[in-house]
Amino acid sequence: MGFCFSQTLIRWSKQHGRHGLPWQGQKDPYAIWVSEIMLQQTQVSTVMERYPQFMRQFPTVKALASADLDAVMALWSGLGYYSRARNLHRCAQQIMAEYAGQFPSSVQELVKLPGIGRSTAGAIAAFAFEERAPSLDANVKRVISRFFGITSDPQSHKTTQLLWEHATAILPKSKSQMPVYTQALMDFGATWCASKAAKCQSQDQSCPMMSECKAYEIGHVEHIPAKKKKKESPAFTTHIFLIRYQDEILLERRPPKAIWGGLYSLIETPWQPAAKKLDHSKSIDVIDLLNQTEFVSQLSKKDLAAITSIEKRGVIEHIFSHRRLQIQPWVIDLKQKWLCTSYAIDWIRMSRLGEYGLPQPIRVFLESNSR
Numbered sequence: 001m002g003f004c005f006s007q008t009l010i011r012w013s014k015q016h017g018r019h020g021l022p023w024q025g026q027k028d029p030y031a032i033w034v035s036e037i038m039l040q041q042t043q044v045s046t047v048m049e050r051y052p053q054f055m056r057q058f059p060t061v062k063a064l065a066s067a068d069l070d071a072v073m074a075l076w077s078g079l080g081y082y083s084r085a086r087n088l089h090r091c092a093q094q095i096m097a098e099y100a101g102q103f104p105s106s107v108q109e110l111v112k113l114p115g116i117g118r119s120t121a122g123a124i125a126a127f128a129f130e131e132r133a134p135s136l137d138a139n140v141k142r143v144i145s146r147f148f149g150i151t152s153d154p155q156s157h158k159t160t161q162l163l164w165e166h167a168t169a170i171l172p173k174s175k176s177q178m179p180v181y182t183q184a185l186m187d188f189g190a191t192w193c194a195s196k197a198a199k200c201q202s203q204d205q206s207c208p209m210m211s212e213c214k215a216y217e218i219g220h221v222e223h224i225p226a227k228k229k230k231k232e233s234p235a236f237t238t239h240i241f242l243i244r245y246q247d248e249i250l251l252e253r254r255p256p257k258a259i260w261g262g263l264y265s266l267i268e269t270p271w272q273p274a275a276k277k278l279d280h281s282k283s284i285d286v287i288d289l290l291n292q293t294e295f296v297s298q299l300s301k302k303d304l305a306a307i308t309s310i311e312k313r314g315v316i317e318h319i320f321s322h323r324r325l326q327i328q329p330w331v332i333d334l335k336q337k338w339l340c341t342s343y344a345i346d347w348i349r350m351s352r353l354g355e356y357g358l359p360q361p362i363r364v365f366l367e368s369n370s371r
């Protein structure tokens, strides 16, 4: 009998696959969907901690759809890529409204939902409905690229198409094997055919794919997939203001389309491209900075008289996937509250901060500056 990719992989997974992760063995498409979305840009160890919390709070698509977006964002706090949380919420509402709370069962229908791409749709369809549909997460892409010796630019449309074709061709014939196969392929890519230390590059020569693997045969395992060309990500600077009155602080809800969209944050000056790092030598007019924020168009004499102290804190460096941000925080104490004229800005008690979705660096800053 010749070599069969899917059966070799399934045999491998019995002994070496990852077992017992909280989202494994699920048939509920809702539970699978949440785990797939959370795993997209978050490490498995973090998802293991956060996924059960999310499922406890929103155990069904109905519970998620009827939740307040703020509660969803608060629970997503720290996981980054917040459009995932907004899309989860929107998608749950769409499933309730258009599918009577029942997840559609085919890739074709699933990809029409917000935040569900072909790969996530494939995983949901394979795990929950045993559809013969491939899923291509980054680990799976690597395995297929190496196994078939694909050396072309991994970003190109042509390469992506080729990967989907190969991924479809090697699926098991039997639908009932789809859940175990899909999991096995993800596990194999995450553990044995790993990005930096592929099994075949060590002393251990037990990879069951070795006899057929093109990358191994041509000695290019470490160069496949081809590395993305790294561009220097642009840097920006901003000033943020922790404005405090007794145990209350001013928070602003960010617009949905912005970075950290829909989260609450501190009032900030518009982000400026940073030609160089923030200049600490120059004396800074904080009132002038405050007047650059959207919250304050012009501070009145009464507002200024309410300020009891202004203190500068250490610069926070934050790295996004495509940009870097230097944040200069200021702590301003008031003896009288400033009035909020915008609906997006409000005074919040520090003790209730846990109820709000905040960007991780802002949460850390607030926790270290609480009184």
Ligand code: SF4
Pocket (backbone or CB within 6 Å): 143, 146, 147, 192, 193, 194, 198, 199, 200, 201, 207, 208, 209, 210, 213, 214, 215, 216, 221
């Ligand atoms: S032989 Fe090496 S590169 Fe090929 S599948 Fe196995 S671990 Fe991956």
